[in-house]
Amino acid sequence: MYFGYAQNESILSALEFLTGKVSTELIPFLNSNYLVHPEMSAGLEALINAAKTAGLDLAITSSFRSYEAQKLIWNEKCQGLRAVLDSNSQPIDLANKSKTEILFLILRWSAIPGGSRHHWGTDLDIYDQKAISADYKIQLIPSEYEEHGPFVDLNNWLNQNMQKFGFFKPYLLDNGGIAPEPWHISFRLLSDKFLESYTYEVFVDHLNQSNFLLIDEARENSREIYQRFINL
């Protein structure tokens, strides 16, 4: 299903879908706990099978993430219960930072609740199960996907092959907003449509209806957040 936000009858459901507040359209991928958009399922299965042929065990570590789940991560970072990392994956001391500075530091690695591509069921964080031992703790940091990292082979293979299956990496280049995320892939046919529906007005409506830590700063900086971290 695609929707135009302008269609009055679907405004509320579109907003709730785009911001991860409802997930009724999504289905479990194969028999897993990972929720995905039903129109992505076949493409994802084909991608995984092709990776297998190339000797890789492409596994999912995150697919759909709800608004509530993103809010939990976000609030923990705001409260200092979860590390806020710099561009070199090192923890930042937030003690002398203003609230607005903290907001933008968190945004480099974490989406604002309601502003994650993971809300759509079209985006995944992936790794190579075969490349690590059972006790390896996946960190999702760039060095794991670069030379000498365990997932470099998967990363190279994806860069060569994922387009054939409809996937791309939305966070590949560092444009000063979200840091590059080589583990994050997106099913373009669907996610482009959802991004198009996710207008600035949707984002403002969402912020006005939501409550999480640093919400006042988020409302004050809504235009910049939308342009740098959502509408990429």
Ligand SMILES: [Zn+2]
């Ligand atoms: Zn991701």
